[in-house]
Amino acid sequence: MKLYYSPGACSLASHIALVESGEPYEKTKVDLASHETENGEDFRTISPRGYVPAIQTDDMGLLTENPAVLTYIANATTKLENHADHYKRLEWLGFVGTEIHGAFGPLFGGAEGEAKEKAKAKVADKFSMAETLMDGREWLVGDNPTVADNYLFVTTLWADKFGIDLPQSLQDFRARNLERPAVKQAMDEEGLS
Numbered sequence: 001m002k003l004y005y006s007p008g009a010c011s012l013a014s015h016i017a018l019v020e021s022g023e024p025y026e027k028t029k030v031d032l033a034s035h036e037t038e039n040g041e042d043f044r045t046i047s048p049r050g051y052v053p054a055i056q057t058d059d060m061g062l063l064t065e066n067p068a069v070l071t072y073i074a075n076a077t078t079k080l081e082n083h084a085d086h087y088k089r090l091e092w093l094g095f096v097g098t099e100i101h102g103a104f105g106p107l108f109g110g111a112e113g114e115a116k117e118k119a120k121a122k123v124a125d126k127f128s129m130a131e132t133l134m135d136g137r138e139w140l141v142g143d144n145p146t147v148a149d150n151y152l153f154v155t156t157l158w159a160d161k162f163g164i165d166l167p168q169s170l171q172d173f174r175a176r177n178l179e180r181p182a183v184k185q186a187m188d189e190e191g192l193s
């Protein structure tokens with residue numbers, strides 16, 4: 001598999017999953033402002049969406065969109081045994097993607113002043129909901145981290161970037177993730193440590 005990524009972007013969640021899978025992978029960095037890959041290609045000729053993550057797969061070509069990419073990588077190695085867990089993971093991928101990541105949209109888009117404060121408050125509200133939904137559990141689904149945890153973890157890194165206070169349980173969640181060898185390796189490889 002080949003991952004198209006940008007350091008610290010949501011593609012870090014897929015990168016962590018690839019490391020954890022133990023499968024061989026390649027990666028190509030994309031400059032999100034210029035849409036140029038590190039090999040000098042126009043990324044939009046590879047993926048018309050122009051955003052990361054995208055993975056080049058052996059069996060079905062290019063795959064995009066976080067929930068699909070993350071589920072594909074997860075299923076390449078360890079399928080969730082429990083039927084309910086599969087849907088719970090999907091539920092979290094939807095929540096993190098559309099509610100939390102989505103709420104960051106104006107901030108990544110350069111919102112200033114009142115719009116920025118409003119967006120920050122909305123993100124904080126979504127993190128608070130995540131805390132409620134986790135209900136004191138260490139991981140989102142079952143007893144071990146899944147790709148949904150990877151995705152939520154990446155958004156907790158963004159909170160600092162924009163000066164958004166995280167609830168204590170999510171600060172603990174972030175600290176737990178930072179101890180995972182796959183997280184350390186992926187962050188090292190992206191030059192984030």
Ligand SMILES: N[C@@H](CCC(=O)N[C@@H](CS)C(=O)NCC(=O)O)C(=O)O
Pocket residue numbers: 009010011032050051052053064065066067097
């Ligand atoms: N709907 C997409 C959103 C992905 C996304 O927002 N990627 C960001 C990085 S976290 C990006 O590449 N932004 C640059 C752009 O949109 O041009 C998904 O779920 O994969």
